[in-house]
Each structure stands twice: as structure tokens, then as C-alpha cells.
Amino acid sequence: MTYSVAVSGASGYAGGEILRLLADHPEFEVRTVTAHSNAGQSLVSVQPHLRSFTHLTLRETNAETLAGHDIVFLALPHGASGAIAAELSQDTLVIDCGADHRLESADDWSAFYGGDHHGAWAYGVPELPRLSGTQRERLTGARRIAAPGCNASTVALSLAPGIRAGVIEDRDLVAVLAVGPSGAGKSLKTNLLASEILGSANPYAVGGSHRHIPEIGQALRWAGAATPTISFTPVLVPMSRGILATSTARIMPGTDAATVRAAWEDAYAGERFVQLLPEGQFPRTADVLGANTALMGLAVDEAAGRVVVIAAVDNLVKGTAGAAIQSANIALGLAESTGLPMNGVAP
Numbered sequence: 001m002t003y004s005v006a007v008s009g010a011s012g013y014a015g016g017e018i019l020r021l022l023a024d025h026p027e028f029e030v031r032t033v034t035a036h037s038n039a040g041q042s043l044v045s046v047q048p049h050l051r052s053f054t055h056l057t058l059r060e061t062n063a064e065t066l067a068g069h070d071i072v073f074l075a076l077p078h079g080a081s082g083a084i085a086a087e088l089s090q091d092t093l094v095i096d097c098g099a100d101h102r103l104e105s106a107d108d109w110s111a112f113y114g115g116d117h118h119g120a121w122a123y124g125v126p127e128l129p130r131l132s133g134t135q136r137e138r139l140t141g142a143r144r145i146a147a148p149g150c151n152a153s154t155v156a157l158s159l160a161p162g163i164r165a166g167v168i169e170d171r172d173l174v175a176v177l178a179v180g181p182s183g184a185g186k187s188l189k190t191n192l193l194a195s196e197i198l199g200s201a202n203p204y205a206v207g208g209s210h211r212h213i214p215e216i217g218q219a220l221r222w223a224g225a226a227t228p229t230i231s232f233t234p235v236l237v238p239m240s241r242g243i244l245a246t247s248t249a250r251i252m253p254g255t256d257a258a259t260v261r262a263a264w265e266d267a268y269a270g271e272r273f274v275q276l277l278p279e280g281q282f283p284r285t286a287d288v289l290g291a292n293t294a295l296m297g298l299a300v301d302e303a304a305g306r307v308v309v310i311a312a313v314d315n316l317v318k319g320t321a322g323a324a325i326q327s328a329n330i331a332l333g334l335a336e337s338t339g340l341p342m343n344g345v346a347p
């Protein structure tokens with residue numbers, strides 16, 4: 001069967017990456033692409049790398065244009081998708097790549113985003129360990145899916161195995177991330193100009209203000225954390241895409257290094273797209289560029305009493321578009337990896 005697909009926000013980074021991946025999906029056919037200020041332009045005039053879609057023109061983003069498709073991907077700024085999604089048929093599979101449907105807590109939503117809270121949809125990180133099973137089970141048959149924040153899912157995948165196994169404490173979690181500026185989207189911002197970023201590493205949202213913090217806490221509570229606290233610091237570095245997240249946590253007293261490592265090995269043993277590297281190996285962002293793969297390395301720092309987990313993810317693939325398509329595959333009962341690249345682009 002061929003599913004008809006509409007992609008909104010198709011002129012942006014996330015929408016563009018969804019389209020790049022969908023071009024190789026054997027069951028999904030992109031019929032409609034929409035945008036905002038670029039509506040009326042040909043898709044390739046703003047996404048010149050998407051040569052297989054030269055026949056598509058960007059249309060206005062509204063419920064009327066998006067209606068009538070089997071699948072709708074929303075890749076819009078947060079706050080823009082809630083109202084549009086509410087007008088789409090319940091039979092349509094809708095995947096929101098924005099934040100509008102990620103958070104269960106209305107208080108968290110108003111503290112970190114503000115405006116109307118549209119409620120939470122099934123969270124699109126299939127491999128995420130939960131107290132019982134994984135997030136995958138909640139995606140089967142879903143018709144509304146919230147694709148994750150790229151930093152949030154990277155850190156949640158890094159820490160959830162240890163929380164679920166009870167080998168790390170849920171307080172005093174620390175994550176410091178090197179992130180590429182494509183994570184902030186394509187629209188012009190002074191702090192993202194090449195002249196501000198090239199040759200410099202720039203911290204931002206320091207001191208507990210980053211919007212992905214409540215999303216990480218929510219995911220860790222699903223894994224069994226009671227009251228997780230995390231210090232989260234992203235640092236913009238001069239690479240167009242990619243996240244290298246270093247997450248650390250206090251090891252439960254009396255837990256040996258082998259038991260700690262076993263928690264992550266157990267969580268990801270059967271996973272294709274989330275892989276724990278052998279002891280002593282750590283990933284680089286270059287290893288996952290273009291791939292729907294999260295690579296992790298783990299070390300136990302005995303002197304500090306902490307586990308150190310380093311994860312590399314392509315923010316636009318496993319962090320967004322790949323997660324969205326993988327979740328859509330599961331929702332529809334297709335093979336989970338359909339159309340998704342496991343290998344990166346190197347060098």
C-alpha cells in the first residue's frame with residue numbers, strides 16, 4: 001500500500017530532512033508540501049538539495065491544504081501546530097515535530113513555552129526505556145505522535161537505562177552538550193550568523209532555562225525516576241548539524257562498574273538505531289551524520305562515583321526527522337526501519 005503524505009514546514013530544516021528521508025521510503029508518497037513566507041515558491045528553490053522533488057510547489061500551511069492525506073508531518077515553530085492539528089481527521093496519522101504535543105504537564109508547558117497547552121501525544125522515541133518495556137509499545141497504532149526535542153531525546157536515551165535499572169540516582173544529573181546551529185532552525189538570528197559561530201564555542205540557555213529540560217524530566221520519570229533534577233547546558237559549536245551529549249550521574253552506593261554497564265547493554269541489546277559501543281570506545285558526531293543512529297559510549301568514573309555517558313546524534317535525523325518516520329512506521333505496522341539510514345556520511 002502507498003500512503004499519501006503531506007509535509008508542512010517543508011522550507012525549513014526539519015521539514016527538509018523529513019523530505020530527504022521520505023524520498024527513499026517505499027511506502028510513503030509525498031503529495032503536498034507547505035510553508036509560510038515561502039509559500040508559492042518551488043520546493044527546490046529553497047531546498048536545492050532535494051532534486052527528486054522538482055515537481056513540488058510550496059503551498060500555504062493550513063488544515064485545508066493538509067487534509068485528505070494519510071499522513072501529515074508538521075515541522076512548524078512551536079505554537080503553530082496545535083490549532084492546525086486539532087482540525088485534522090482523527091484517522092490521519094499526524095506527527096508533530098514541534099514541541100506543542102510533547103509535555104504532559106500544563107504547568108511545565110506554561111513555565112517553559114507559554115500560550116495554549118494542547119496536551120501530550122505518544123512520544124516518538126521508540127527505544128526509550130520505560131519502567132515496563134519501551135516507548136515503542138505506545139506508538140503501535142497511534143494516530144497522533146509527538147516527535148522529540150533533539151537534545152532532550154539524546155539525554156533521555158543516555159540516562160534512562162540507568163534510572164530504570166536503579167543503578168544511578170535521579171538527582172544531581174548533569175548534561176553538557178555540544179550542538180550544531182541547525183538545531184535552532186533556518187530563520188535568521190544574529191547569534192547564529194557564521195561570523196558569531198565560526199571559530200567559537202558559545203554556551204546558551206545556561207542555568208536551567210532550556211526548553212528541553214522538562215521533556216527530559218518527563219522521560220526519566222517514565223523510566224522510574226521520582227523527582228529527577230538535571231543541570232543542562234548546551235554549547236553551540238561550529239558544525240552545521242550534530243549533538244555530542246555528555247551526561248553524568250551519581251552511581252548508587254555499592255553498585256559495581258559491571259552492573260552499571262549492564263543496565264545500558266540490556267536496554268539497547270536488540271536495538272538497531274541506538275547502540276552502545278564496546279568498553280573504551282566513544283562516538284563522534286561525524287559517525288552519525290545523516291544516519292538515524294544514536295551511538296553511545298559509557299565509562300564508570302570510580303573516583304568521582306559517577307557514570308559518564310557520551311552520545312552522538314544527528315539532530316535532524318535521529319533527533320527529529322528519522323525519529324518521526326521511525327515512529328510513523330511503527331504506528332502503521334510497517335517494518336520499523338523502513339526508509340531509514342543506519343550508516344552515516346563520513347568523512
Ligand SMILES: NC(=O)c1ccc[n+]([C@@H]2O[C@H](COP(=O)([O-])OP(=O)(O)OC[C@H]3O[C@@H](n4cnc5c(N)ncnc54)[C@H](OP(=O)(O)O)[C@@H]3O)[C@@H](O)[C@H]2O)c1
Pocket residue numbers: 008009010011012013014015034035036037038039061075076077078080097098099148149150182183184185186187315316319320
Ligand atoms: N532543527 C532541529 O534540529 C529540530 C530538532 C527537533 C525538533 N525540531 C522542531 O521542528 C520544528 C521546525 O524546526 P526547524 O528547525 O525546521 O525550523 P525552521 O528551519 O525555522 O523552519 C520552520 C518552518 O516553519 C514554517 N513557518 C514559520 N512560521 C510559521 C507559521 N507561523 N505558520 C506556519 N508555518 C510557519 C517556515 O516556513 P517559511 O520558511 O516559508 O517561512 C519553515 O518551513 C520546530 O518546532 C523545532 O523545534 C527541530
